[in-house]
Amino acid sequence: MQAATAVSVPALAKSSHDVVDRYARTIEISKRIRWDIDRDVIRGRSFDFGKKFLPDGLSKVGELAFLQPAEARLLSQIQGRTYANMFALVERFIGAKTAELGRSHALGDQVAFEALVRLTDEELKHQEMFRRLERMAALGMPAGYAFLPQPDEVAGAVLGKSNWAVLGLTLDIELFSQAHYRSSIEPDDSLSELWKDVFLFHWKEESQHAVLDELEWRREDARLSGAQRDRGVDELIELVGAVDGICQMQARADADFFLSTMRRPFDESESAAVHAVVLKAYRWQYIVSGAQEPRFQQVLKALVTPAQMQRILQALAPFFAEA
Numbered sequence: 001m002q003a004a005t006a007v008s009v010p011a012l013a014k015s016s017h018d019v020v021d022r023y024a025r026t027i028e029i030s031k032r033i034r035w036d037i038d039r040d041v042i043r044g045r046s047f048d049f050g051k052k053f054l055p056d057g058l059s060k061v062g063e064l065a066f067l068q069p070a071e072a073r074l075l076s077q078i079q080g081r082t083y084a085n086m087f088a089l090v091e092r093f094i095g096a097k098t099a100e101l102g103r104s105h106a107l108g109d110q111v112a113f114e115a116l117v118r119l120t121d122e123e124l125k126h127q128e129m130f131r132r133l134e135r136m137a138a139l140g141m142p143a144g145y146a147f148l149p150q151p152d153e154v155a156g157a158v159l160g161k162s163n164w165a166v167l168g169l170t171l172d173i174e175l176f177s178q179a180h181y182r183s184s185i186e187p188d189d190s191l192s193e194l195w196k197d198v199f200l201f202h203w204k205e206e207s208q209h210a211v212l213d214e215l216e217w218r219r220e221d222a223r224l225s226g227a228q229r230d231r232g233v234d235e236l237i238e239l240v241g242a243v244d245g246i247c248q249m250q251a252r253a254d255a256d257f258f259l260s261t262m263r264r265p266f267d268e269s270e271s272a273a274v275h276a277v278v279l280k281a282y283r284w285q286y287i288v289s290g291a292q293e294p295r296f297q298q299v300l301k302a303l304v305t306p307a308q309m310q311r312i313l314q315a316l317a318p319f320f321a322e323a
Contacts, residue, residue, distance in 0.1 A: 022215060023115045026208040030118045033204045037129045041194075041201050048192040049140040053080025055191060057184035060281040066270055071262065075274075078145065078254050079281060080195060081137045085147040086250075086286065087177070087202070088130035093155035094170050094209075095123035097163075101216055112215075119212050122205045133198060142261045148253050149246050161239060164224060164232030167217040169239045171299065174210035176290030178203055214299055221303045233308045237315045243286055244319070251279040280322060288323045291316050 035041065047053075052073050056062040059079045061072045102116035138145070158166060181203040185196060221229065255275040259266060266274070290296060301309060 019215060020109070020111055022211060023109070023112045026115045026211050027111065027118060029208050030115075030122070030205070035201050035204070037125065037132065041129065041197055042132070045194045047136055047140055047194050049077065051192040052076040052188075052190055053192055053195045054083055055184040055188040057188075058083070058180060058281065058285055060277050060284065063277050063280075064273060066266075066273075074141075074261065075258050075278075077137070077141060078258055079278070081134065081141065081145065082147060082250055082254055082282075083285065084130045084133045084137075084198070086246075088127050088134075089149055089151045089154055089246075090173050091123045091127050091130075092151040093158045093166070094173070095120050095127065096155060096159060097166055097170065098123065098212075101163075115212055116216075119209050122209070126202060126205070129198065129202075133195075142257075144260060145257050146253055148249050154242075154246070157242065158239065161235040162228070162232045163220045164217070164229060165235035165239055167213060167220055168232070168236045168300065169243075171210060171213040171217055172290035172293070172296050174206050174213050175293045175296050176285075177206045178210065179289060179293055180285070210295075214295075217299065218303070229304070230308065233304060233311060237312060240287060240291075240315060244283065247282040247286055248279060251275070251282045254278055283319050284323055287316070287319050291319075 038044075050073075052059075054076045056076075059076045061067065061075050061079075064072065064075070067075065098116050098120045102113055102120060105113040105116060134147070158169070181199050185191065185199050188196075224232065252275065255271075255278045258278075259271055259274060300312070304312070
């Protein structure tokens, strides 16, 4: 017993020290990269509506070969407008959850407390930025667009789930936002410069948020019994289903809006293809791309049993088959 204690105590101390260091590093980076919406991002500019917003790798617009260039550009702008609104939506519940998690550190680990307060403040700033972008997009696009999900209602439903499930979904979101920027948005020089810069600055802060999400998810997981974790897995699957419901609702609205703006008639098969591709794009953007992120898979596999992982993969299988 003494030998085991001699080994385990330093190991625990090292592990605890490493965690504190990770919280501290996010604070240092947050201070260094801090940006302002007007001074650094918008800088008095407007959207260039002669260019795409969302790249083809995310919008899947390239799969609609019958679209003329101006039509494909408009569909990318509609999807880009929804993309910004979706981030405003999810950051409503992420900010509320991180404020709650911060309070759990408030009378203890002040480094973790500061890191989560900074994360919450940055999420509030992101929400403000995306609200500004919606107003700016409305000035240059046809009337009739509607973003249907209600942020407070969605946040209330998500926050009714366990911390384990909410943190799993949150890490997924933070990681896919980074992957989208690195793989699709940053390399595409054909996008509106302002729209592209929005997601450059968003990416800078989200990269640190993902670190904190992982730390908090692992911290929450360590507190749970096997039964509580198993329920968390079920709730994470339920949240994925809820995300798909939002994707279906908004994809239908966006496809209908796009088709209503067209000056030439589309036949039944073309209209059906627009609906199918927009839904496919939204499922890719908000479900598949995050679920297949290597870092997300690595953390998830470390927390769940093989049987629980199999349940999650079975729930995701229809979306992967479509992608």
